[in-house]
Amino acid sequence: MFVSKGKSLLIMALIIATALAGCSKDNAAQGTAAGSVQTDKTITVSWPRDIGTMNPHVYNPSQLIAQSMIYEPLVSYKEGGKLEPHLAESWDISKDGKEYTFKLRKNVKFSDGTDFNAAVVKKNFDAIMKNIKNHSWLGFLNVLDKTEAVDEHTFKMTLKQPYYPTVQELSVVRPVRFLGEAGFPDDGDTSKVVKKPVGTGPWMLSEYKKDEYAEFIPNPNYWGDKPKINKLVIKVIPDGETRVLAFEKKELDLIYGEGVISMDAFKQLKASGKYDTSLSEPIATREVLMNTSKDILSDLRVRLALHHGFNKQAMVDGITSGLEEKADNILSKNLPYTNIDVKPLEYNVDKAKAYLEEAGWKLPAGKTVREKDGKPLELELLYEKSDQVQKPMAETLQAEWGAIGVKLNIKSLEITEHVKRLRAADFDLYFWSNYGAPYDPHSFINIAATNSYGISESLANLPMKKELDQQINEAFLTTDESKRQQLYSSILKTLQEQATFLPISYLKKTAVYQKDVKGFVFPSNRDDNPFLGLDKANK
């Protein structure tokens, strides 16, 4: 009996010892590798999901962050919505706004050494257009008539009708980035598979283990400034808390993204002083959408009362710990055409109550909920079940609006059901946020005028809806820059005045990195990666 006990203890000890030995050997191996090559600089980051297939023309489950490392656009989206040359050195737009001619950058090579030229650009567009159904969300592809390789370095696209955001849309991560000749399957249809991920970007995929990690090394043929590190590892870590623990153990150099760690964890890491942290510019606006097609909310005075009826600053500070910034504009000002000044609808309970009184919603004696013609002032706000911020915000609104006599029912829904209700415009109030750069502001005004997304439907009862739609259409068609700015200002001003969108806060990306990581900058394009400028200080 004691022998068996002894044996099992011995076996346990052996298991643990082997495990520990394996672990320390691992570290030792890493140590020698670092010693032998002096300039070995590896940065390890985490991502919640596997990077997926590195095909530039497909969506889920391929991850934008990795696609943007390998493939490049003709035009890149920079700070403040400035569009800068990337693979295209310059471009001309014909007077009628239909013909786009791009002068391609010379001496650009794919990672396999082949040339980047107009023929391969056209080949990529052909592959994209073959499956236009998958890409119909991208406006300019819907009006794309034909593409041609004029000469080796000139590529021309002709549209069926003018569509001003074309150049901006060329900066998105997918599907309009370029795969090298060697990556194309024999039938040229990239919608399912590519032979290998050959791009012009600064990185190449060197090792990949599904669901575990992906390693990228610099592309030796890269035309621009080369990465300063030799390797970038993306580890797949689905859980936010684990990500933080791995970071604290220095298994990760950088945690970057939107909501990749909890706000508490971010604050805690920041407060420890052991790491560097940063917050991005606004990437989108968190807002509550009010459905004007519902009886109660069709009244502007009720909407205004709701705007005035809660302490926005306190709510944003309290719930997001200052990681989000209080918002007054529907679209943040760092997007093109959105730099308009609005008069903030400040926190003012008396004003809110006065608006409700004026709209006929009176508070009967002894009751807490206002009534009009015997009907109580009752609204429903939908929020997404798994969202860590929406729930406390909904609860705060419930309490705050309760104080002005509005009964707010809050309802949590699973994401699919949530989105379905939006599309059907089957809600009173809905947490919503815009798409961000490089999709906005044009995607925003597009869905404000197009049915079946739920936004246009919920604006339906605005007295000037028709006019608004007309202005939006005109903004897409006009080739006159100043007129477009004027249209945007007018559209956004109308929407602000009509108070159907209740801006709450600007969403921001967070980054936490070890002290030896240098050169971290948030990309202006929401979907792009921040890896190119990264460097690691020698210890």
Add this chain to the structure above:
Amino acid sequence: MLSYIGKRILAIIPIFLFAAFLSFAMIHLSPVDPAEVYLTAAHIHPTEELLAEVRHEFGLDRPLFVQYVNSLIKISRLDFGTSYITKEPVWREVAQRMPATLQLAFSSIILAVLISVPIGFLSAVYKNGIIDHVTRLLAFIGASIPQFWLGYLLVYFLSVKLDLLPVQGRGTWAHLVLPSFTLALGLIAIYSRLLRTSVLEQMQEPYVLYARARGIKEKVIMGKHVLKIAISPMITGLGMNLGKLLSGTIIVEVVFSWPGFGRYFVDSILNRDIPVIQCYVLLAACLFIVCNLIVDLLQMAMDPRISRKGRTGL
């Protein structure tokens, strides 16, 4: 005995059909429209015409009974359809991830047995002694602590603070230690108490008294006779707890970034990847059925009286 086994295997069929029906019904009862999920995943804006087209393509516009029979025929060919998200055959996706999950599950079982047998046995032998108290405490903790929390605690102390083991990932043996132990602790709690009770029961049996009377050494009595018989209920427990183990891997795989099937399942739920969910439900049902069968057969092999009961009982 053979006819007993045959009957048991035949009995699997209705159970399986019921499980298949349940998983099928679940999908149709949920408010989520598979066609819409499919289009959303493919980044296509779901208009009514497109939805109708996809429903037709998937056969979702046919009568429910026809859909059910069709799905049964497909399942019998191990065809669980194509994942909405990855566009790969579900069966292949599952098969790719199975080894990682099985590795984790097996190492946990082995760890659980290796730890719970000695401590369970010793706590019975030294009843109310220190070992017994410590085991009781361990069992109490193991049974009540949520696995994800235990996982974080272990990672925090052993990996982050003491720097002994990696936080997450898979590859070396070191990576296996924490997730296996996290999964195993719950099982250890159950098995050690189960074995303790069982050993104590056996110690009251007349054969122990008789053996002692014959002057056989206590060590031999306990080790050779009592333990061998007392371990039998543990096997039942093991079989019944495989389900717990399976649900446990889901959480543990997420906490430790273990690239297994459980994590894939969690992603699929979040993405509403219906074919994968369906496949998982069926696989889980199969696992339960097969494990129960194996446990019953093992029990029968160890105690032939069961087989006789079986023959007359069925």
